[in-house]
Structure formats: C-alpha cells, structure tokens
Amino acid sequence: MAALLLAQAMHVAVAREPPGGEMRQAAIDAEVDAAFARFELPGLAVGVVEGGEITYVRTAGELHVGGGGPVTPATLFKIASNSKAMTTALLARLVDQGKLAWDDPVIEHLPDFRMHDPWVTREIQVRDLLIHNSGLGAGAGDLMLWPEPNLFTREDVIAGMAHLKPIHSFRSRYAYDNTLYIVAGEVAAAAAGAESYEVLLRRELFEPLGLERCRVGEWRRDEVGEVAQPHIRIEGRNVPVREDGEVVAAVPMAAAGGIRCSLDDMLRWVRMWLQPEREGLVDGRPWLSAEQRTALWTAHTPMPLGRRLREWEGARFNAYGYGWRLNDTDGLLKVSHTGTLAGMYSAVTLLPELGVGFVVLMNGGGSDARSALVQALSKRFTAPEEADRTVGDYADAIAAEAAADRDDGGASAPDTSSRQVAGVDGMTPWLGVYRDPWFGEASVCRRDDVVRFVAARSPMLSGTVMRVGERLLVDWDDVSVDAEAWLAFADADDANAPPTLAMAKVDPQADFSYDYQDLAFVRVGECP
Template identity: 90%
Template sequence: MAALLLAQTMPMAAARGPSGAETLQAAIDADVDAAVARFELPGLAVGVVEDGEVVYVRTAGELRAGGGEPVTPATLFKIASNSKAMTTALLARLVDQGKLAWDDPVIKHLPDFRMHDPWVTREIQVRDLLIHNSGLGAGAGDLMLWPEPNLFTREDVIAGMAHLKPIYSFRSRYAYDNTLYIVAGEVAAAAAGAQSYEALLRSELFEPLGLERCRVGEWRRDEVGDMAQPHLRIDGRNVPVREDGEVVAAVPMAAAGGIRCSLDDMLRWITMWLQPERSGLVDGAPWLSREQREALWTAHTPMPLGRRLREWDGAHFHAYGYGWRLNDADGRLKVSHTGTLSGMYSAVTLLPELGVGFVVLMNGGGSNARSALVQALSKRFTAPEATDRTVDYYAGVIAAEAAADRKDGSTSAPDTSSRQAASIGGMKPWLGVYQDPWFGEASVCRRGDVVRFAAARSPMLSGTVMRVGERLLVDWDEVSVDAEAWLAFAEADTADKPPTLAMAKVDPQADFSYDYEDLAFVRVGDCP
C-alpha cells in the first residue's frame, strides 16, 4: 500500500497564515495515513474546501486491490446515499422553476402511485418522500434494490410500495428509507416532462454545475476508465466484489443511491453549497434560490440523538432535512450525509458557518474506517484545540464500544457454527415454490443431496438451507451477501390454506437493507 500512496496536497487557506495552514495540513495528512494503515484501506480519496477554494486533495491505494492502477482525484466512486442530496436539489430546482411544490400530493404527478394504506396514498406529499417519515420500517423494500445485480425494474419497485405494510403511523417518526427516493426521482421526471430521471439529472445538475465525470444510468466502462471497484475484507485481505463489467447497467435505485462521481466532481458540488453566490452560477445567477437552499437544510424530521453525537460532537439536536442530516457540532451547524453500498463508502460534511466542507470516498474499509476519519477531520475545524482527537483516538473508541457490546452479549449474533445441511426428509412438508406480493417468487427445493433456497428475481439470494438446533437458516452462496436469514415455515390455521414462510436476519445488527422481516411468503406450487 505504501508504494501506491499518492499525495496531491494543496496549501490550506491563506487566511490561516503559513504556520497554521502547515499545521492543519500535517494533521490531516496524519489522519489520512492513520486511516489507510489502521483499516488497511484498498483505496481512498479525500478533499477539503475552505472559503470557496479546494485547499486539500489526497488519494491513496488502488482502483482494484493488486491491480496496480492508482486512485486519482478523477477516479469514479459509488457515492451511494449521497445521491439523495442530488435528487432533492433537482426537485428544489423544479420548485424554483414553478414545476412542482413540496406539498404537492405525489399522485398529482404519479396518478397510479399507491401506498399500502389508501389514506396515505391520498395524503403523502412530495416532501414526505424525502424525510423518512412514511411509517415504513427502516429499509423497507430494499431487497428489490440489492444485492445487485438483480432483475427488479424501477416499475417493480414502485408497484411494490402498495404491498409494503407500515409498522408505524404515517409522519409519526423517523425510519430510514430508500424506495421512496426512487418514487421522488420519478416525480421529478414527470413534473419536468423529462424522458427519465437520469436524463433530467444530467441536463439540470451535472451539466450546469460542471460535474463532468459524474455518471448515472447506463454507460460503457471503457468510455469512462478510472473506476474504483468495491472490496470486502475476507480472511485478512481486500477482495474485490461485484466488479463492473464492460457495460455498467442502469439501476432502479439511481435517485436513492445509484450515482457515481469523482473526488473532483464532489468538491465542485460542495463548493456550490458553501459559496452559492460565486460557484455554479447559471446565466450569472445561483443555481438554486436562497429559499430552496434553506428548505433543503431545514430540520423536517427529528432523528435520534445517539451517544456518539452527544459525546463526539457535543450535539443537542439531530434531524433530517431534504437529503441531508443536520446536527450541531461544537456549537457549529453540521450538514452531512454518508453513503454505503456494496463495499463502497462515502461521506460529505459541510460546516457552512466556517466555510468548510470535505469529502471522503473509499472503495472498502467499512463504516468504522469512515466514522473515525470523518470525525477526526470534522474536529480539525470545529475544535482545532482538541489535537488528540485523531483517527487513532476515534478508532480506539469504536473498538472499545465493540468490545463492550461483545462482553454484554446483547448485540451479539447467535452462534451458528453447529450448522448442518437440513435433511431432505425433514424439509419435505415445506418444499415448494413460494410467493411474496412485492418480492416475487422463491423456491425451496431439493437439488441433489441438499435443499436450496433461490429467489427468482434476485439471483444472488441463493443458498443452501442449513439446520442450527431447531432452527433453519440460508447459507448464501455469494460471500458479499453478508446477512444470513432464518427461515420459519408454518402450517396455515385452516386446511384449505397453504403453508407460509417468514424470514428474519440471523444477526439482528446486520444492515437493515436486508429487510427479510418484510417478506410474507405463501406456498403457491410444487417444486419444478
């Protein structure tokens, strides 16, 4: 890794004075070096904007571990959920243009759209699609989005919303959502009369703001080049997973998390937010009005104020705006978001009162690596006197928290090491083809000497059914599907009804996007 460590470091803002700028630059360099070394990152890109200028750029590692091609400021990364802020900004631009209003009913623009509850279908507004208050559980319907690639279309995802049952009252609380952002992208396209969300994003956001390398939709890899590939840590090594082929396919989740950009692009993007009167002007005027910028950074839904925010940032509030998270950090407003997708991790952090913003893009390393680096960088600006709040400090805190959780045992995954392939005889009453109203078909059928679970429209969700004591789980074939699932079969309460199948995460702390708990399978036929 050391041989591949690249440095393109620009001087920090002159307003700090030579010694202050050099000290801050050295501190950030140390944080980046510590993150690469401690978390053995395959690739990383970091940039800082201050007072409207890019003052720091640093890249490290490789596009693909072992491949020899270095990460550069032009390397494309999946920005994952940092796509959401681009979707909300696109909607805000349409509000500026008078083509929609935040309180428009969704069905004004998408007449066929349905939620599970008819009253919610009538009442849900454009703004509700963006602020995680729908009443759905966290990550509801995400199994239509990933693991990718799969066979679900955008139309499938939107039609599936009618079958996702809420677990809370509408507008009663925060629960993170991706699928409704896909609906929001379709609202934008419909309101603008555009061919597609992707075409609208290119014409209304990428082109006027000069985000030249950003990509959405389908494109050929050889036309773009310099693309980071995602990695997982497996047996102590960075292993590429779900690598791109010659053609990068369009994905249904573009508006929620399907955009790719380079560090250079993302620094232009945050400069526009920090210096809207100077950067990204269109015909001499700001790309967004002040009113709409304020709407995006208004606290719309309260979020839980966790221990880390209280202890690390000294935060007193935490809320979701339109595609942005908001909190106070050492007495300053912090506007931020993260993105996580298939071995890719991103973070955008803005400190508008200080005129500072920074971007972190990683093609592996995990959320702990991102948390430690982002928090250390943030502290450099919100509390520069706290010189001990380094990457190593925060990594140590995270490790101590994990050790305490393991000792307590309340968040530990159950021990499944005693697993054995489920017997075909014992599984005989449950073999067959099952149907869920939004996820579609899945088969539980004999294949040779074992029983296999296979989802028809999500090929990566295929694996062998195993027995652990009295319980059954699916051992997925694909190593990057990192959340195993319990299977719970049940006879119907009357003889004329078929058996049912429910699923749940084996590890309760696994990513909520594996929303197995939202599935309600009913047996519809015999195995082929």
C-alpha cells in the first residue's frame, strides 16, 4: 500500500535536467522519494538553482489529503519565517532609497513605540529589531500571533511590547524573536509613507521581482487556486488543520511569518540572490545594492554552535544576519533560513560560492523531515564525497539523538495520563476573569459540570481544566494546539489583593512560541 501511494503521489513530479547533471538529478530524486516515503508527507515541493538556472523541480503529494488536488510548482505554501528575509530586504531597499538607516532609533519612525525598559525604548535601533538581541526570551509575545487565527491586531502586538519583561540585558545574547519583526514591518511602512506593510511589500518586492503568486494580507482562494493546507499527524494519519476559508484574512504577523509563495516564486527569489547582476533587475540595475546585500549577510549576533552543525557540517561559526542565518558548511558559506507554522515547513538554503540554492516546501511532516532532506541535499553540493549519507541516514541519526536525550534524563513531558476533569467545587476559590497586561483577558469559569479556560482574544486557546495529582492543566479543545499548559493559582501576599494565575508548558520541549511562562494574570472580575 505504501509503495502504491508513493507511486500515485509522485505522478505530478517534474524534473528539468541540468546539463551534465543526470547522476546528481537521479540522486536528488532518490532523496526526495526517500523523504516523502519515510516521513509520509502529505505534500512536498523541491527546487534547485545552479549557476543562475533552475536545474531541478519536483513536486509530490496533495494540497489537502484525501482529494485536494496535486501539489505543483505553482502551489502556494506558507513560507513562515522565511518571510523575515523578505522584510529585511524591503528595509534594505528603503536604505538604498535614503528613506531610513539601519541605526535609526525605532522611535524616530514610530514615536509611540515602547519597550519595557525606557532606556531600551530610547536606544533600540532598526537593526536591533532584526537580529534577536533584544533581551526578551525566545518567542516572547508569540501568543499574540499564534495559534492563528486570533483576534489580536497589529496595534495590539506593538502596544504589548511595553509589557514584555526582558530576561537578559539588551544586546547581550541571541534569543529568537517574532514580535519585533512586526515592529520592523511598521517601521518600513512609516519610513516609506505607505498605507501598510502589505501594500509596500507588493509594490517594492513582489512586483519588481516577478513574484506573481506570492500573497500577503487579505486575498480570496478562488482567485488564486492551488493553496496547500497544513497537516499534522494524528494516530498515524495526516489530518488537515486550520484550513483556509474562502477569504484568507490579513494577519498581524505578516512581516515575521505571514507570507505565502509558490515554489516557482521562491526559485525566482533564490536566483535574485545568487545572480543579482542578472536576475530581478529594475531599470537595468540590481534590485538591491551590493552594500545592502552585504549588510543583510553580515554576522550581527552570534548564535549557539549546535552539535549537528559541528558534526554534520564541520561548522566553526554560526550567526544571525538581517533575516538570514549564516554558518560555514564543509568550508563554504551557507546562508539559510527555515520556516515553521502549525503543519507547514519551509527551508531556503543558499551556497553563494557555488552559485547553488535550493528550496523545500512541505505541508506536513515536521521539522525532522525538513532537517533530514535539507542536509542530504546540501551534501550533494558541499561534500559530494559524503553524499552516500542519505535522508534515511540523517533521519536515523535524528531519531537516535532524541532517544539518547531521553535516556540521559533530558527534559521531557511528564506523564499526564492519570488526568481527570477538575471538580468545580475545588476550583471555586479561583473562578473568575483574569487579565494579563499584553495578552488580555481569559476566563476560568464553570460551564455545566466542568471548568473552562477561554482566552478572549485567542479563541483557539480554549479548553477544559484537568487535574493531574495536585496540579492543574488545560486540555485544549483544538488538536492542533499541541502544547498543553499548567495552571498555577495563588493568593496575593496582600490579603486585599486579588488572586493571580501563572502558566507554564507541560512539555518543556514544546515550541517556544507557546510562551505561557510570560503571562502574569491577575483576577479582575467574577465569572459572567
């Protein structure tokens, strides 16, 4: 059955034969086939650029498992955090136009912008919005962005920044951030005098570079067609989640991770970076100056040098530029980024010294599938003598790492199988409406015979309160919200002050965007 499904899924595959590259093309085919089968991907699109030419394109699977039509090079995928490189390129274009400078204070363009520390508010520059050195914890404020859809506006997100407390000194270390990229998008719109970030991006990036199918802001599915839907694995099956309606709404996170593009679009994007004197010219000139391209690919913030980089790529440095990750791989410069949203995964990898770049887009399968395929593809170019290590080898290594971490007593999710619905009587002292300064209100109230947690502006964060031993957790209603949260109620030290509520991830390894630990709820009212 697996072989039959694989054969059916691959019937839409397309390959363009590179000159003299038949063996490499066959090898890449084998890796794509292996990734598709090993990780049981719902849909996949892969493309390679060499010497400024598109030498390989392959698509497989479905837009929507069970009859959504085939994935093609024109299919739209969420590129998630690969949107960041588009935002930084847009800012660089404004620098070229003299409309802003990287060291401009943010408040020069957004006078009402505030960080938690007044000194940081005065000192934070445009460049600081892009390089993950703000002092905030990883993913701080992401609950205003995900899970989507929610009711937060871009204005809510920017206002919320004043209430996010840093955990490190400003500019002292790397911690991945999304919310400040939203601020960066607003800086771009303000500096350009544009109606919005979306309008500016279409005008200054999509149109001149010919990214004809890329979408940002609000759009209609029937006017676009071929839109991949995200999937997660449930009981061994790919299940669509968070499916788009007829109208795809604008989202506040556009500048950080809200853009959708096709494989064809992303390959045009890659060609512009690898062949700037030939691709994406505007009035006969490169879309970006050499000076600004260098700024984007300059190491601005050191990043941890993980085991995989050291062992798989022989890397000696790892850093963040403006919207790009930078490291050495087998003695060559690698410029790359990944993107992750619930059920959607992307990767863009550039090897400028070889004139090579490739794109991977998936609508399911997980980050392990992406890592294994990207690593196997990279070795085909950076170290052909090691190309005998396949997707299967890297997938086995990833699985072995996870097993070793568990055996070594690494942080893992506790056993919560003994959970029971929390009794209403035992919860009575804590029932009420709570408010956090940046997240807003959430109710912890009785509904029939259970207690429900319901976030006012994030409807997907709704669930039933359960008891596990002496602890309480929220069992979210939506299966795509894959990080349950502990609840910890407490009386205030002042007897006249209201109770408080703190939250934390049940699984300490859950995605950092579930930043429950940053919430500080105080009860503000009774249940309606």
